[in-house]
Amino acid sequence: MLRFTLTRIGLVLPTFVGITLLAFAMVRLIPGDPIELLVGERGITPERHAELRADLGLDKPLLVQYALYIGAVVKGDLGKSIVTKRPVSDEFFTLFPATVELSLCALAFAMIVGLPAGIIAAVRRGSMFDHTVMGAALTGYSMPIFWWGLLLIILFSGILGWTPVSGRISLLFYFDAATGFMLIDSLLSGQEGAFASTLSHLVLPTIVLGTIPLAVIARQTRSAMLEVLNEDYVRTARAKGLAPLRAIGLHALRNALIPVVTVIGLQVGVLFAGAVLTETIFAWPGIGKWLIDSISRRDYPSVQGGILLIATTVIIVNLAVDLLYGLINPRIRHKN
Amino acid sequence: MNATINAAVNAGPETSTAPAPPHPLREFWSYFSENVGAVAGLLVFAVVCLVAISADFTSPHLPNEQFRAHFLQPPMWQEGGSANFPLGTDAVGRDMLSRIMHGARFSLIIGLIVVTLSVTAGIALGLVAAFFRGVIEIIVMRAMDILLSLPSLLLAVVIVAILGPDLFNAMLAISVVYLPHLVRLTRAAAIAELSKDYVTASRLVGAGTLRLAVVTVLPNCLAPLIVQATLSFSSAILDAAALGFLGMGAQPPTPEWGTMLAEAREFVLRAWWVVTFPGLAILVTVLALNLLGDGLRDALDPKLKRQ
Numbered sequence: 001m002l003r004f005t006l007t008r009i010g011l012v013l014p015t016f017v018g019i020t021l022l023a024f025a026m027v028r029l030i031p032g033d034p035i036e037l038l039v040g041e042r043g044i045t046p047e048r049h050a051e052l053r054a055d056l057g058l059d060k061p062l063l064v065q066y067a068l069y070i071g072a073v074v075k076g077d078l079g080k081s082i083v084t085k086r087p088v089s090d091e092f093f094t095l096f097p098a099t100v101e102l103s104l105c106a107l108a109f110a111m112i113v114g115l116p117a118g119i120i121a122a123v124r125r126g127s128m129f130d131h132t133v134m135g136a137a138l139t140g141y142s143m144p145i146f147w148w149g150l151l152l153i154i155l156f157s158g159i160l161g162w163t164p165v166s167g168r169i170s171l172l173f174y175f176d177a178a179t180g181f182m183l184i185d186s187l188l189s190g191q192e193g194a195f196a197s198t199l200s201h202l203v204l205p206t207i208v209l210g211t212i213p214l215a216v217i218a219r220q221t222r223s224a225m226l227e228v229l230n231e232d233y234v235r236t237a238r239a240k241g242l243a244p245l246r247a248i249g250l251h252a253l254r255n256a257l258i259p260v261v262t263v264i265g266l267q268v269g270v271l272f273a274g275a276v277l278t279e280t281i282f283a284w285p286g287i288g289k290w291l292i293d294s295i296s297r298r299d300y301p302s303v304q305g306g307i308l309l310i311a312t313t314v315i316i317v318n319l320a321v322d323l324l325y326g327l328i329n330p331r332i333r334h335k336n
Numbered sequence: 337m338n339a340t341i342n343a344a345v346n347a348g349p350e351t352s353t354a355p356a357p358p359h360p361l362r363e364f365w366s367y368f369s370e371n372v373g374a375v376a377g378l379l380v381f382a383v384v385c386l387v388a389i390s391a392d393f394t395s396p397h398l399p400n401e402q403f404r405a406h407f408l409q410p411p412m413w414q415e416g417g418s419a420n421f422p423l424g425t426d427a428v429g430r431d432m433l434s435r436i437m438h439g440a441r442f443s444l445i446i447g448l449i450v451v452t453l454s455v456t457a458g459i460a461l462g463l464v465a466a467f468f469r470g471v472i473e474i475i476v477m478r479a480m481d482i483l484l485s486l487p488s489l490l491l492a493v494v495i496v497a498i499l500g501p502d503l504f505n506a507m508l509a510i511s512v513v514y515l516p517h518l519v520r521l522t523r524a525a526a527i528a529e530l531s532k533d534y535v536t537a538s539r540l541v542g543a544g545t546l547r548l549a550v551v552t553v554l555p556n557c558l559a560p561l562i563v564q565a566t567l568s569f570s571s572a573i574l575d576a577a578a579l580g581f582l583g584m585g586a587q588p589p590t591p592e593w594g595t596m597l598a599e600a601r602e603f604v605l606r607a608w609w610v611v612t613f614p615g616l617a618i619l620v621t622v623l624a625l626n627l628l629g630d631g632l633r634d635a636l637d638p639k640l641k642r643q
């Protein structure tokens with residue numbers, strides 16, 4: 001297992017270096033002078049221009065610039081936002097919990113609905129339920145989620161008046177962010193109604209962000225189950241008189257879940273991409289919205305740092321899934 | 337005597353061998369048409385294509401024509417609506433139906449250009465990686481890994497941020513995002529083919545690398561690529577609409593479905609029709625293409641055929 005772990009980490013390192021290259025190149029590829037972007041529209045004397053270039057290290061050869069950049073990144077210094085003048089990493093990690101909370105809720109929703117739906121669809125293959133689930137899954141998979149969000153707002157906020165339209169919690173509540181996770185913070189604050197308010201703000205974004213992962217998980221679970229249900233050991237389990245539920249739950253499900261775990265891990269990227277849209281619709285103060293806002297404000301250090309951190313998160317989660325996969329499936333582990 | 341022998345010889349092959357295999361296209365169609373969803377998807381997609389092509393003649397109004405007396409008019413079946421604007425009008429008095437019909441054109445062109453760009457580049461890079469093993473392969477495949485480590489929409493957003501927001505840059509960005517899957521598919525399929533006898537035979541006869549790659553190997557790798565291209569087509573429509581919605585794709589007043597939704601956002605609680613119809617158009621088109629893609633996969637994948 002150690003060797004397997006080390007090989008996988010070794011495979012990830014070049015990707016990480018590539019990501020830093022991409023982030024480094026990005027700011028230099030943007031047409032126009034970065035100094036002019038910095039000072040805005042007021043104009044600048046040539047002396048001050050040269051001074052700023054030297055300050056930012058832009059007068060050095062590219063290779064030296066890259067080395068300096070890597071040195072700073074390793075120390076956790078991702079530069080400062082042009083707009084707020086705060087370190088990019090501070091901004092990112094202040095907003096990160098909001099996105100993580102939303103993504104975890106969406107993933108939980110997708111799994112709680114998707115796994116049973118996929119299992120039942122496989123067991124009752126060809127039934128009405130199977131067709132409905134697969135039809136719904138394909139529709140969910142084809143869904144423009146930004147439109148789905150607007151539809152849910154029309155129905156639940158506009159017509160029924162059940163849920164709020166935007167934000168993480170009602171403005172009536174105020175408490176310090178102890179963990180950054182509003183569900184936990186609102187409970188800790190002890191204020192009456194705070195937790196309920198958080199929940200009601202969370203419901204629609206969770207459904208919207210969870211829709212595509214839900215569709216993918218349901219489809220994958222169904223096909224993995226179908227494959228396993230045809231195996232001899234499941235037939236043996238049934239033939240020796242095990243109750244169907246036990247044969248399915250114990251013998252089939254365990255093996256069917258192996259590919260499903262991978263698919264769930266792959267949803268992290270989907271969740272980040274979806275977060276950009278979901279957070280924009282619901283004015284959710286997370287990194288997806290922050291990134292889009294930074295781009296429209298031309299705050300390139302923030303974009304650069306944000307991209308690097310998001311890609312790193314995705315790489316780490318995928319690595320973790322890969323390792324977990326090796327742990328639950330010895331065949332993968334010993335192939336290497 | 338001779339006549340009977342001749343008759344027996346002539347009849348021989350017909351009676352003793354199996355019937356000739358059906359033409360590949362015919363065989364494909366017989367598998368494809370079994371799948372009701374796929375045929376439905378094909379039909380809907382054909383209708384969307386027809387609407388896109390004929391929008392200039394069939395749409396009731398021009399897509400950007402403003403009717404100042406009819407701001408946010410509801411669809412015809414609702415109170416206050418009129419048959420002149422069947423799906424209602426938007427906030428500046430433009431006919432929703434006409435805009436959606438013209439929007440079909442943008443979505444299809446986006447899909448077509450993205451698929452053409454990414455498939456061409458993907459096949460080229462994939463074949464290069466398969467034929468020139470070693471350093472070139474490592475560089476190409478690592479570069480694809482890097483692109484894959486960023487969530488697709490985020491990568492597209494970043495590329496658009498570098499190039500500047502407009503429809504063409506959005507299409508370019510989406511093409512880059514889809515590249516890794518196509519490169520991997522092509523490379524894997526080509527490597528599998530390269531070890532086969534017919535390739536060795538072709539090489540022995542003296543075929544050059546380019547001929548070997550494009551004429552000998554590529555046609556045998558096409559099945560998975562066709563499926564991936566169909567699915568990329570639908571994802572491209574979806575992603576281009578998302579970019580338009582974020583203000584990073586087509587710019588107003590272009591009647592692109594995602595851009596229309598972005599403009600409609602502030603009226604979400606006042607005028608349901610300006611939000612509902614463009615999104616429905618996206619959903620129906622993408623769903624049709626995905627059904628079509630699933631059908632193609634089932635019909636083209638010989639492993640599934642035998643089941």
